[in-house]
Each structure stands twice: as C-alpha cells, then as structure tokens.
Amino acid sequence: MSIYNQQTKLTIGLFGFGVVGESLYKVLACTPTLNAQIKKVCIRHPHKKRNAPADLFTTDVALLLTDPEINVIIELIDDPVAAYYIVTTALSGGKAVVSANKKLIAENMQELIALQQQYNVPFLYEAACCASIPVIRNLEEYYDNELLQGISGIVNGSTNYILTKVTEERTSFITALQQAQTEGFAESDPSLDVNGIDAVNKLSILLTHAYGIIASPSDLLHTGIQNLDENDARFAAEKGYSIKLVATACKLQDGTIAAFVLPQFVGKTSQLATVRNEYNGVVIESSLADQQFFYGKGAGGFPTASAVLSDLSALHYNYRYEYKKLNYQQPASLSGDFYLKVCIRFKSIHQVPHKKFDIILGWSSNSHHCHVTGIIRFSNLAEGYWWKQPGVSVILYPGGIIDNYQAQNDHDDEYYDFVEQLAEVE
C-alpha cells in the first residue's frame, strides 16, 4: 500500500540543526517543487543562536514524534543513543524516517529492517554512505542481481584528506589531521575517522545492500590510518603507489564474501588514485559491466543534505529499500578463507608472528624499521590483532586479495633468510 505519492506534502520533523540540518533547511527553501516543509526542529541547546525563526525550534522530542501532521522524521543528530530512540519510535509510530547516522544504522540493521516491515514504513539513509554519492540506491536497485563482483570504496573523507596531504605534500600525519579538523572534514570525535570506525560502519551498510549480509561493524576486520607513518608514505612513493584507506567487499570463487577495511597501496591507473582530499569514491565491479566508478563529496553540510533531499524526493513515489538480497535463495556469507598480500612495517621481529605468513616475498630494513611483504591467510590476520600494536602497520597490495592460494607447508629460502637476518638486527 502506498502511503505517499507525488501530491502528498511531506511535513517534516527535523532532529538536529548542525551543519547538515541547517544546510537542509536552506535547501528546502529553494526547492519548492519538492513539496516538503520543515514544521519543527528539535534541538538540544535552545540558547544557541540559529539562522532560522525562533518559533521553528523546540527541545521537546515528543512534540515531533507525536504530531500527527508530521509524516517524515529526519534524524541528523550526533548522539547515537538519542538517535536510536528517535528513529525506532518514529518508525513504530508509522512515520517515514530519513537518517544519515551510519553508526546507528550499521549497529542496528536487523532491528531497523524488522521495524520497517512490521510498521510498513520507509527508512531511507542514502546520506549514511559517502554522503552525496548515491551508492546505496544504486547497489539496491541497479546492481539488484547476482553479478556484483566487488566494491572498493574510499568512504571516509577525513582520512583521505590526511593521506593526500601526507603522500602528496609530505605533510606529517599530525599536521594533516589538524588541517582536516580545521577544514571541518573530521567527525566530532576524530578517532572514529582515524581508527577506521566510520569506514567500517559504512562497509557494514554496504554489505547489506550489496550482498544481503548483516554484519556488526565490530565483527568486520578493520583498521584506520592510526599506525601509518612517514616511512609508509616513503615506501609507497618509492613503489609508485599512493596509500588509501579502502573499504572492500568482494565475491570469492565459492560465492562467499571477503570484507574488510585496510589501508591499501593504490597504483596510478586505479580510479581510486584520482580520489583526493576530502572526496569519496567507490569502484563497483560486476561481471557484466566491468568496472564502474562513482565519485563525489563524502562529507560536509550541503553534500550530506543533498542525499537527504534525494531521500525526501524518493518518499514521494513511496520508494523504500527492499533488501531483496537478504531473501535470495542462497544469501551470501562472509569468508575468512582467503589470502592477502600485505606489507607489514615493524620495528622488532618480535612484533610479527612471522610463522603465520604462508610466504615471505621480500623484505627490507634499516636502523629504524623493517618492511616485509608476504602472503597471509585472512583468518590468521584476524587473530590477535598483533598488527594494531604501536609501531606496526599493515597495508594491502593492489590485487592483494588472493582467492585460491596454494598454501605452502614448507617455507622457502627467502623466509629463512628473512627470519635469520632480522634476528640479527635485533
């Protein structure tokens, strides 16, 4: 049953009037054809100066959630606990909901899908992944088939800004982070960006729409750029690579899915290499269409508001995510049974459980640090998180997901050479 159509006026209750909320307010004023109007805005701090009429604002959450005239709730706040209450209450009350809250959505996907079905209401969140890039909608509709091979996305603008400054301008990581904060690209808690939490939240959402997999972000292997340093940047430059933090999901030969967030070396011919500064970009591979690439601003007030606006527009034709891939006869599942070609940088060999590597392909060292390139089983990398300790970094090579690697029982000469010589360095 259609609850909205083109003639239905969208009467909006908006939670949050930060940079995105205010942008949305401004934009709705200049898009009359959308037939949508903000009736009330619920804010936390009533005394803060706002660029909108005072009678638009309230601090009374219930006023919006119980107003029968309000048929759409837009949630753009920073507090995940309050956001959970607002979104679930609104859906249970039969109101359509639009949100940009990736953390809330990723961590509660199962329940939020159930609520949409139970109360037959749309819950749209295009802004939660890559802001202005319509990646969720395209995965849901355009790649609505079994032919999607993989996604590789630069989904966090803040870390991409930092990596761009570090690798192109040789800025230090610390300075680059400060610049990102000054420019307003960082989350209010920048550790969410830097440690890869924001990226893995987005990967979790992408997995649902790409492959019908519901996985808690904390169950997905991930790291950020917190352990990278200038040595990694120099090593990459020597090889002609840049370093990007990439959220990856791809189909293995047996149909299971590899998924993780890791820093990756990116070659000059990759589309991802063109994604600089605060921009986001997603490469989607399908067995039909080869590679496709979507690029745009992944953060900021207006780009995020633009995705919210598009969700509002979609409500007019009663659009909702169907989550069709969850109902496939053979829904996909995550795999730990594949191999990665990685570069590990470390200070002391004791930091690296080298026996876990299947093969050491090369290594180099100086008085400050060592780089070793090897192939390791994904499940071995996921064990213990030894590579998250200070002074150790892990970076994936281009094409570094190896599906059918023939694990070797015997280590070769390069391996013993490596172990022996590094022991001497100690």
Next chain:
Amino acid sequence: MSIYNQQTKLTIGLFGFGVVGESLYKVLACTPTLNAQIKKVCIRHPHKKRNAPADLFTTDVALLLTDPEINVIIELIDDPVAAYYIVTTALSGGKAVVSANKKLIAENMQELIALQQQYNVPFLYEAACCASIPVIRNLEEYYDNELLQGISGIVNGSTNYILTKVTEERTSFITALQQAQTEGFAESDPSLDVNGIDAVNKLSILLTHAYGIIASPSDLLHTGIQNLDENDARFAAEKGYSIKLVATACKLQDGTIAAFVLPQFVGKTSQLATVRNEYNGVVIESSLADQQFFYGKGAGGFPTASAVLSDLSALHYNYRYEYKKLNYQQPASLSGDFYLKVCIRFKSIHQVPHKKFDIILGWSSNSHHCHVTGIIRFSNLAEGYWWKQPGVSVILYPGGIIDNYQAQNDHDDEYYDFVEQLAEVE
C-alpha cells in the same frame, strides 16, 4: 495502479539477437532471482547461426507483440523504423518496454512519453545513455530538484577511443578509427559516432531527464571529431590538455539551459581526463553536492545488457520514469544567449567569419594552418555552421561557457592585428 510486483514473472519478447541481445540471453540464464525469462526472440535473418535453441527464434513480429503471456518487450535492434513500430505497438498494447535505442528515443521523446501516460505502462531505457552507467535513473531520481547545475559527459565510447589513441599514442585519426572498428566499439555506421550524432542523441535524452527539456537532436548544436586532425592534437598537447568529445548541458544564471556537443580541451585535473579509450564518464554538478562523477563502460554487449537487466529489475517494483521536471511550474528552456571561448583551426581566413567573434584573445599560424582563440556568442556559432567545412575545427576551452560576457562593440588591437596579419598570410 501497479501492474507488476516482485512476484510477477517477467515473460520477455526480445527483438534482436546481436551482441547485446545474446549477452542478455546469457545473463538472464545466470540470474534466477530476477524471475524473468525470454519466451521468444524475433530476428531478421532466420538462417544465421545462433547460440541458443532454435525454437526460441521467430521472424514473426506479431507473434511477440500479440502474445498475451509476454508482458515485457525488449527492443535491441538496429533498424530505427522497425524499432519505432515495435516500441509504439507494444506500449499501445499495454506491454512494458525496455529499449537501448537512443536514436529512436531522442527523436520521438514527446510521443513516447504520451504513450506511456495514455496506456499507463513503463518504458525504460537506461542502456540508451552511457550503457552501464546508471545516469538516467540518477538524474530522474537522485537529482530530482532544481539544484542541478550542469552535466558534462563523454557519452560516446568510439570517439573517445579514437581521441585517446590520437592524443596519447600519436596514432593517426584514420588508423585509430580502424582500430575502434576492429575492437567493436564503433556503431554499425561509424559516421554516427564520428560526426557526433550518437552523442547528441544521448544529450537530447539527458536534457529531458535533467531539465525537463524535449529537444530534437537535430536542433541541438553538435559536431563530432570528423574535422579534428593531428594539428589539434599537437596544439592540445602543447597546452597540457587532452581533447574529448563532450556533451554539455548547464544552467545559466537566468535559469535557461546551454546545451551542445563539441570537442573540448580537458585539463589534467578534470575527472573527464581520466576517461580513456572506450569508457564513458559523466560529471554532474549540483549546487549542493558540488561535482559528482560517474564512470564505466559505455558500449559493448555485456555493459549494455547490464543496464537492460537493471531496467528489468526495476519493473518488478513498478518503477517508471516520472518525467517530473517536465511538470515543474517553470520548466527550463534552451538558451542561445551565452558565449563560448573556443579555439578555431583553419587554413584560410576566408573560412572564418571573424567579425562574428566578440574578441580575439590570441592566434598562431604556420604555413599549414592557423589557430585562433576567441570568444563568440553561441547563437553566432550556431549560424551557418561555417566551422563544419573541411579544414576547419572548433574546440571549446575548459571553463569556456561564459554566462555574462560583456560584449564589446569595438574590437581591440589584437583583433586588428589578427585580421591584418592573416590577410597577409593568404
């Protein structure tokens, strides 16, 4: 009223079994979740060997169009007259239609929209623009507001392949065209690619979905790469540019729309510069989301079939283009009242009506040809098509659309210098 839903089996009558038709046939066999099956394929040549069971084929057009079980007609043939009959008859008969025929669609947009409304049936054609790139759907849904500033697209893979070979590998235009034909990127009539006809057909379709403008391709200023030569390639290289054939539509300050297909110089930092060989790419600018970029394969069997597949998937949720922008209170209209900064190459000054230029910004000449850079009113460029004569080329500069140029009544010294000296060259 919904005529299809997820449970509805799509029973397909397919017209054409060329490279796209056969790709689609193969792909449907491996996407059972789509719940779609080809019942009959209508072909023109019954004796040609086909990679499918013989009883699938017929030459009887009416057999498909009158079969009550067939609820979707897919039209993938090369003959525009037959395609027109098939598509209009199928729509009038209440069948959903999917087509990839940009020429048919561009030239008959008004009538095809009317038929959809009259018979309440969907007509989808994502494959008609940029094949695998979901640009129509995104313009229709995601950019469903007044904030779309402009589109610049490399929409013809064949000419882009040729330009890539010529500018990067210094291949001659003739050799590059032959290579494109060998590789299968060229239309069956390559002049449609080379002369910009294919690109302007796509621009016409994009205009409808971007701005609600219905314009016949022949009414849109366009050219292809037919007049470019190695001198242009060298000139571009000297300036650090590449040359791309770009379909452009953008909003001017008064809300009217500039639209044309011209070769353009593209700087290294433009996303369009990354679109090489047979790929397509579209930059979409919105006043909210800044620049977005969509990139992918724009031709070929599987990429085109992938867009057709996505249209089939959309039929399951009764998706149809709403053509909402046609019904805006102030629908956009095309403008001739703006200026272009262009480079003209010519042999003799008599080929160039230099008085039509508002200003000459610079020029160079040698014994073989002259290049002149100037600013010209668009309506002056559209008059007479003197720049389509042999030996003359026109290339737009980056940022070369000038909205509010203050036309000068008096020509300056550079202009007289130019006219005088060129007259001497004669």
